[in-house]
Amino acid sequence: MTELLFRDDAYLRTASARVTASYERGVELDRTLFYPQGGGQAGDTGCLVRAGGERIAVVDTRKGEALDSVVHLLAPDAARPEVGETVTLELDWARRYALMRLHTALHVMSCIVVAPVTGGNIAPDKARLDFDIDMSLLDAARIEGETNALIGRGIATETEWITDAELDARPELVKTMSVAPPRGSGRVRLVRIPGIDLQPCGGTHVRNIGEIGGIRVLRIRSEGKRNKRVEIALAG
Numbered sequence: 001m002t003e004l005l006f007r008d009d010a011y012l013r014t015a016s017a018r019v020t021a022s023y024e025r026g027v028e029l030d031r032t033l034f035y036p037q038g039g040g041q042a043g044d045t046g047c048l049v050r051a052g053g054e055r056i057a058v059v060d061t062r063k064g065e066a067l068d069s070v071v072h073l074l075a076p077d078a079a080r081p082e083v084g085e086t087v088t089l090e091l092d093w094a095r096r097y098a099l100m101r102l103h104t105a106l107h108v109m110s111c112i113v114v115a116p117v118t119g120g121n122i123a124p125d126k127a128r129l130d131f132d133i134d135m136s137l138l139d140a141a142r143i144e145g146e147t148n149a150l151i152g153r154g155i156a157t158e159t160e161w162i163t164d165a166e167l168d169a170r171p172e173l174v175k176t177m178s179v180a181p182p183r184g185s186g187r188v189r190l191v192r193i194p195g196i197d198l199q200p201c202g203g204t205h206v207r208n209i210g211e212i213g214g215i216r217v218l219r220i221r222s223e224g225k226r227n228k229r230v231e232i233a234l235a236g
């Protein structure tokens with residue numbers, strides 16, 4: 001089990017941690033800043049810095065087998081730190097911050113396009129949501145304009161934890177049909193943008209939606225009967 005530092009503070013860029021497992025694919029740590037790929041959001045990259053200054057690149061981050069375990073993937077030819085060794089974690093912050101801004105932008109956009117969400121993905125350069133909606137109801141200029149108007153309101157985001165049972169009693173909170181809320185620990189984190197959006201989400205978000213700046217709609221296309229895809233990028 002890895003302590004997930006990003007869950008309480010998505011803005012941490014460095015931390016120290018102890019290696020708890022080291023194998024061919026990568027390493028596990030007692031605590032981490034690195035978000036493992038999940039909920040449509042790409043895994044983090046960065047570095048593990050050893051006491052002597054040697055830098056080991058983390059090329060991707062994935063969930064491990066156990067609940068809340070995280071595997072930091074290393075290049076095949078990279079050095080492997082020893083179990084018990086203390087390392088300094090350094091996040092590729094520019095990349096992560098772009099992911100946080102795009103991820104939060106999807107929450108805002110999901111309030112403008114009112115339809116069941118059937119898919120989603122967040123990469124550092126673009127993000128998308130798929131909706132179960134008629135194509136004729138998706139207008140790029142309207143989505144862009146209305147999403148940016150909400151972003152311009154500069155509202156602070158909030159998180160709240162509820163139990164699995166409380167979530168079961170409020171099924172209307174689950175907007176995304178394709179991504180089940182992260183369960184298993186008995187509690188689920190809700191992300192709230194007051195007046196705009198409230199849904200269970202385990203990803204990383206900006207503190208204030210004003211940090212998104214603005215978005216551009218890159219394209220809208222049909223990926224199937226129930227998947228009308230809206231792809232966005234950061235405006236600047």
Ligand SMILES: [Zn+2]
Nearest residue numbers: 103191201203
């Ligand atoms: Zn989210």
